[in-house]
Amino acid sequence: MCGRYASTRSPQDLTRLFQVTDWRPEEALAPSWNVAPTDAVYAVLERADRENGGDDASRQLRTVRWGLVPSWAKDVKIGARMINARVETVHEKPAFRRAFAKRRCILPADGFYEWDPVKDQTSGKVYKQPYFIHPRDGQVMALAGLYEYWRNPDVPHDDDPGAWVTTCTIITTEATDTAGRVHPRMPLALPPDHYDTWLDPRHQDTDDLRALLTQPADGQLDARPVSTAVNDVRNNGPHLLDGT
Secondary structure: OOOOEEEOOOHHHHHHHOOOOEEOHHHOOOOEEEEOOOOEEEEEEEEEOHHHOOOOEEEEEEEEEEOOOOOOOOOHHHHHHOOEEEOOOOOOOOOOHHHHHHOEEEEEEOEEEEEEEEEOOOOOOEEEEEEEEEEOOOOOEEEEEEEEEEEOOOOOOOOOOOOEEEEEEEEEEEOOHHHHHOOOEEEOEOOHHHHHHHHOOOOOOHHHHHHHOOOOOOOOEEEEEEOHHHHOOOOOOHHHHOEO
């Protein structure tokens, strides 16, 4: 699974890296070395500006909430249980299949965290040792994701900013490479030559889309032990990446 990651690049960097043409400065997020479920995160997506009568999709950088809430859900709290979608079944699960066909996104990350149980040699107690798993070359990870809109029934008017909540999930796959030695699952990162097809909402062929979601090649990731301070979601800052 992927339950925590780091995302510290500026929106200016992300718009350049992903050729974004539309972003809102008022949605800028602070760098985070400890992104947790239900946090606000950056998502790169393509969407038509229907409010102004446009049909052509533009590439946008948007702020969304991590933890997908299906449109039919009665409560936004369900999103905390839908932070990941398995690549093997994402196209058929009721919570994800509509978004898989029409609302795909990229979630930029520096890397992600996984935990390995370790026995303390002095006390004999078992603790969770976090590992930071990241591209060896330092490039951005373009995590394959889905996004969805949820209408808050407690807000009466559609034009109220609080009426709609945009949420997302990260697609996971079987772990390979270094990550597989820490945890059997990992987020699925897209290569640059798949960005355009993945983001284009006009591409809705399930088989073609699934063909884009291949396992990462060996030799691209490094994993290193980092501070156990990352175990607490209240902690944040570059010191979380300090080695043990």
